[in-house]
Amino acid sequence: MFSENYVNVGKKQLLNYQLRICLLALLLYNQSRNICSRKMRESLFQSLNDIQINVLIASIIGDGELTKLYKGSRRKNSSYREHYGVKQKEYREWKMEIMNGLFYITPKSNSLRSASSPLFTNLLELFYNNNENKKIPSSILPFCNLPHFLAVLYMDDGSLSISTNINHNNKKFILHPISIYIYRTTP
Incomplete structure (x- = not known):
C-alpha cells in the first residue's frame, strides 16, 4: 500500500x-x-460599498425587515422596510443618505423603505428561514467588518445602561455596559 x-x-x-x-x-x-x-x-x-453593506446587514438584523413575496402579488422582488418613531427621524435620514438612493422615507407611515429589488429577494433567502423567522447567516459575517455595523446594530436594538458601583475602598465607579438585543432570530 x-x-x-x-x-x-x-x-x-x-x-x-x-x-x-x-x-x-x-x-x-x-x-x-x-x-x-x-x-x-x-x-x-453588486454596487454597494463596504459601509453600505455593513449598514444594510445591521439594519436587517436590527429594526428592518425584508418583505415576503406572496402568491398573486404583482411584485417580482422583495423590498426593505423599517418603522420608526418621530424622535428617530434624523437617524433614518442618515441611513437614507448613507444608502445613496436605495432607501426613501414615507412620512405618513414613519417608515424607511426601498423599492423592490433582486438584492432584497436574495437577502430574504439568507436572513429568513422557512417559518419566516429571522436568522443570522454565518456566510454574511465576514462582511460585518466596520464600526458602522456595530453602530447601526446598537442604534437599532441596543441600549446604554449607566450605573454606579462602590468598591471596598469607598471609591465610586461608573459602569456603562452596552447591550445589543436581537429578537426573533434563530440559529
Missing part, C-alpha cells in the same frame, strides 16, 4: 510532512473562503 520510501521516512520527517499538509489545507481553506466571500460580494451586494 505504501511505497518503500514512505515507510522508511523518520517520525520527525513524517511530522514535518503532516504539518506541511495541514498548513496547505488551511491555506486552501482560507483562499476558498476569500473566493466565496468575493463571489458573494460581487453577486449579492
Whole structure:
C-alpha cells in the first residue's frame, strides 16, 4: 500500500510532512473562503460599498425587515422596510443618505423603505428561514467588518445602561455596559 520510501521516512520527517499538509489545507481553506466571500460580494451586494453593506446587514438584523413575496402579488422582488418613531427621524435620514438612493422615507407611515429589488429577494433567502423567522447567516459575517455595523446594530436594538458601583475602598465607579438585543432570530 505504501511505497518503500514512505515507510522508511523518520517520525520527525513524517511530522514535518503532516504539518506541511495541514498548513496547505488551511491555506486552501482560507483562499476558498476569500473566493466565496468575493463571489458573494460581487453577486449579492453588486454596487454597494463596504459601509453600505455593513449598514444594510445591521439594519436587517436590527429594526428592518425584508418583505415576503406572496402568491398573486404583482411584485417580482422583495423590498426593505423599517418603522420608526418621530424622535428617530434624523437617524433614518442618515441611513437614507448613507444608502445613496436605495432607501426613501414615507412620512405618513414613519417608515424607511426601498423599492423592490433582486438584492432584497436574495437577502430574504439568507436572513429568513422557512417559518419566516429571522436568522443570522454565518456566510454574511465576514462582511460585518466596520464600526458602522456595530453602530447601526446598537442604534437599532441596543441600549446604554449607566450605573454606579462602590468598591471596598469607598471609591465610586461608573459602569456603562452596552447591550445589543436581537429578537426573533434563530440559529
